[in-house]
Amino acid sequence: MRNVLQTWTSAQVRAAEEPLLAAGVPLMGRAAFALHVWVADALRDRRGTLTGARVVVLVGPGNNGGDALHAGALLARRGVEVHAVLTADRVHQGGLTALRAAGGRVLRLERLEDAAALAVGADLVLDGVLGIGSDGSGLRGAAGALVEAIVQRGRPYVVAVDVPSGLGVDDGRREGVVLDADLTVSFGTLKPGLVLPPGARAAGRVEHVDLGLEPAGAPAVVRLEAADVADLWPVPAPDAHKYTRGVVGVVAGSRAYAGAAVLTTSGAVRAGVGMVRYLGDVADLVVAAHPEVVVGHGRVQAWVFGPGVSPDDAGQRRRIEYAVQHVRERGEPAVVDAGALDLLPPHVGPHAVITPHAGELARLLGQRGEAVDRADVEAEPLRWARRAHELTGATVLLKGSVTVVVGARGAVYAQADAPPWLATAGAGDVLAGLLGALLAGRAQAVQEDPSLAAALAAAAALVHGRAAHRANPGGPVAAQAVADALPGTIAELLGA
Numbered sequence: 001m002r003n004v005l006q007t008w009t010s011a012q013v014r015a016a017e018e019p020l021l022a023a024g025v026p027l028m029g030r031a032a033f034a035l036h037v038w039v040a041d042a043l044r045d046r047r048g049t050l051t052g053a054r055v056v057v058l059v060g061p062g063n064n065g066g067d068a069l070h071a072g073a074l075l076a077r078r079g080v081e082v083h084a085v086l087t088a089d090r091v092h093q094g095g096l097t098a099l100r101a102a103g104g105r106v107l108r109l110e111r112l113e114d115a116a117a118l119a120v121g122a123d124l125v126l127d128g129v130l131g132i133g134s135d136g137s138g139l140r141g142a143a144g145a146l147v148e149a150i151v152q153r154g155r156p157y158v159v160a161v162d163v164p165s166g167l168g169v170d171d172g173r174r175e176g177v178v179l180d181a182d183l184t185v186s187f188g189t190l191k192p193g194l195v196l197p198p199g200a201r202a203a204g205r206v207e208h209v210d211l212g213l214e215p216a217g218a219p220a221v222v223r224l225e226a227a228d229v230a231d232l233w234p235v236p237a238p239d240a241h242k243y244t245r246g247v248v249g250v251v252a253g254s255r256a257y258a259g260a261a262v263l264t265t266s267g268a269v270r271a272g273v274g275m276v277r278y279l280g281d282v283a284d285l286v287v288a289a290h291p292e293v294v295v296g297h298g299r300v301q302a303w304v305f306g307p308g309v310s311p312d313d314a315g316q317r318r319r320i321e322y323a324v325q326h327v328r329e330r331g332e333p334a335v336v337d338a339g340a341l342d343l344l345p346p347h348v349g350p351h352a353v354i355t356p357h358a359g360e361l362a363r364l365l366g367q368r369g370e371a372v373d374r375a376d377v378e379a380e381p382l383r384w385a386r387r388a389h390e391l392t393g394a395t396v397l398l399k400g401s402v403t404v405v406v407g408a409r410g411a412v413y414a415q416a417d418a419p420p421w422l423a424t425a426g427a428g429d430v431l432a433g434l435l436g437a438l439l440a441g442r443a444q445a446v447q448e449d450p451s452l453a454a455a456l457a458a459a460a461a462l463v464h465g466r467a468a469h470r471a472n473p474g475g476p477v478a479a480q481a482v483a484d485a486l487p488g489t490i491a492e493l494l495g496a
């Protein structure tokens with residue numbers, strides 16, 4: 001894949017920095033120089049000129065503070081009025097000396113209210129309190145109190161140095177006080193916390209400064225970009241026919257939830273697949289909406305089951321059990337959604353993709369002995385998606401404003417492609433159908449490499465989110481409109 005955005009943990013970053021530091025490469029100088037350029041750009045955008053601009057630098061005890069102080073020194077030399085507020089007893093001495101020599105002012109954090117007022121009145125606050133040395137428990141002590149006082153008065157424009165201070169760098173946890181940023185300038189590599197929920201949005205816009213690091217091992221979390229979709233999508237070959245393109249079998253809907261059958265088949269039909277087979281009690285409605293859908297059993301390459309199915313619906317339950325048997329015995333890929341999550345066998349393989357939202361994931365974990373509720377899952381989505389993968393063997397697509405996918409061979413994706421308007425009933429059904437179509441089209445490849453299921457799930461989340469934007473840019477969308485926007489969205493992405 002071409003443009004995939006990769007992130008690496010604090011430990012991987014530190015290990016990658018080591019040989020460069022040993023060779024005397026001035027990493028901090030490079031980081032600080034790049035940071036000061038981004039800050040200067042932001043100041044120019046916001047007020048036209050650097051001269052007379054006021055920047056307040058919040059300085060923590062470590063090298064993150066060192067980066068911020070050195071960047072502050074460079075800005076001071078270009079006519080910016082720079083005030084550094086030292087939030088800890090310890091401070092990076094080289095940075096402090098540089099800032100003082102450049103004419104910057106330094107104050108210790110003695111009177112909290114004065115420091116908060118100074119920060120709120122600044123054109124820009126540079127957050128150098130904590131970087132990859134943070135323990136992820138939020139900002140403690142004086143730094144925490146200062147940030148709380150600043151936020152209470154009205155957060156100024158904030159540029160985070162490396163990561164927003166207080167954020168869980170490796171897991172995106174957001175505990176205690178975190179200083180949200182408008183722009184984060186991240187050094188060496190991007191960090192998982194910048195893309196994972198719930199903290200990712202604290203980073204604002206993210207810019208990466210290349211320091212020549214070569215981290216070892218696989219990236220911790222990746223995010224697919226638009227240009228990656230073409231490599232994953234099952235584009236029909238010139239000599240394709242409907243069976244080579246793949247057939248998806250859909251077990252969805254009931255008399256009580258008939259719409260789910262229509263929306264799930266809409267997702268599959270609009271995503272493009274050789275054929276959609278429907279199994280269920282509302283075939284009349286499905287065929288009325290989509291005359292191209294074939295009703296009844298037959299060979300399929302992948303399954304979607306669960307949307308609009310209550311587990312006590314005997315007919316649908318029987319059909320799902322039949323499909324599950326195929327998934328287990330023949331390795332046919334599947335999307336297991338909504339009502340079918342309760343029917344998931346104790347162990348499946350990663351070719352089965354479960355697609356819960358946080359509440360459904362908490363329930364699934366509860367059935368397997370984990371005492372978690374929805375709020376726990378929302379606080380640590382990656383942790384619990386991982387746990388569900390370990391317990392079930394399935395690829396897990398955890399829906400939310402940032403969708404997290406955990407699959408085989410350590411694959412983790414975090415996709416943030418959708419507008420909040422997508423949080424609407426039935427949107428998940430469309431996603432299930434769309435992903436089913438993708439799995440049917442790439443069924444052979446998924447059987448050969450089950451970690452591909454995670455990449456396809458991430459691609460489905462990306463396409464789904466973009467279709468929501470396309471359906472009605474900047475405004476409300478109905479689930480059916482998202483399905484109807486899929487063909488155009490896919491065409492655009494394949495041309496990307």
Ligand SMILES: NC(=O)C1=CN([C@@H]2O[C@H](COP(=O)(O)OP(=O)(O)OC[C@H]3O[C@@H](n4cnc5c(N)ncnc54)[C@H](OP(=O)(O)O)[C@@H]3O)[C@@H](O)[C@H]2O)[C@@H](O)CC1
Nearest residue numbers: 027028031062063064130131132133134135138139140162
């Ligand atoms: N390595 C390199 O070459 C390069 C590194 N670079 C830069 O260095 C940064 C990493 O610097 P770092 O390792 O000094 O850690 P950093 O995040 O500044 O401070 C951590 C200290 O804070 C404390 N602390 C922890 N948790 C806390 C909490 N919740 N609330 C309050 N305090 C807390 C704890 O101190 P303690 O409390 O234990 O005294 C800990 O020691 C990195 O992000 C990048 O900006 C770049 O220049 C490129 C080259």
Ligand SMILES: Nc1ncnc2c1ncn2[C@@H]1O[C@H](COP(=O)(O)OP(=O)(O)O)[C@@H](O)[C@H]1O
Nearest residue numbers: 399400401418419420422423425426427428429
């Ligand atoms: N705040 C949000 N921003 C963007 N997308 C969201 C947000 N909340 C939910 N979503 C997406 O909307 C869809 C909702 O699906 P789901 O909860 O299954 O609804 P339903 O079961 O009614 O179809 C998912 O794809 C989810 O990722």
Ligand SMILES: [K+]
Nearest residue numbers: 127130161163
């Ligand atoms: K920081």
